Amino acid sequence: MKTKLLFALAASFLSILTFSQKKKNKEMAVYAEKKGNDYYLIRLEEDKPVPNVYVYSNGVIKPYKNYTDLKDIVMDFPGMMSSNNSTKEEMVSVMKKGDKFYEITSQRKDPNNFEKTIITVYEIFQGQKRIVEEYDTIYDLAGSPYKDAIFIN
Numbered sequence: 078m079k080t081k082l083l084f085a086l087a088a089s090f091l092s093i094l095t096f097s098q099k100k101k102n103k104e105m106a107v108y109a110e111k112k113g114n115d116y117y118l119i120r121l122e123e124d125k126p127v128p129n130v131y132v133y134s135n136g137v138i139k140p141y142k143n144y145t146d147l148k149d150i151v152m153d154f155p156g157m158m159s160s161n162n163s164t165k166e167e168m169v170s171v172m173k174k175g176d177k178f179y180e181i182t183s184q185r186k187d188p189n190n191f192e193k194t195i196i197t198v199y200e201i202f203q204g205q206k207r208i209v210e211e212y213d214t215i216y217d218l219a220g221s222p223y224k225d226a227i228f229i230n
Contacts, residue, residue, distance in 0.1 A: 180198075180206070194215060
């Protein structure tokens, strides 16, 4: 009963956030991958079946390729398919806030239950990773200072 109530409150909080945003094309980070010094960010746009793909390079996020089919994205980023049902830690997004750089990861404790996902925020400094914060659910992240890494406007 408490779980259902908590879930209902989290859902209503997310819907309030959604309606309070003014931009039309909201995106949600779903996967990220590091290749060399660049990060490739896969973000699903609201009401669009194919995610947008960006590259974060030298402090700048720009569109990578304009994909028209999901299978083309999976061909370029095969780890994306296995990450959804995996229990290992997977990168979801990156964020630069001020002079600090963060990697946001998710790890499902149960691959069949989205609610049992731990979100970890790492600060990256001189090649070293340091855990800054851990959230028990993505709903907890929605109220944090790091929400803009996942819920993008």
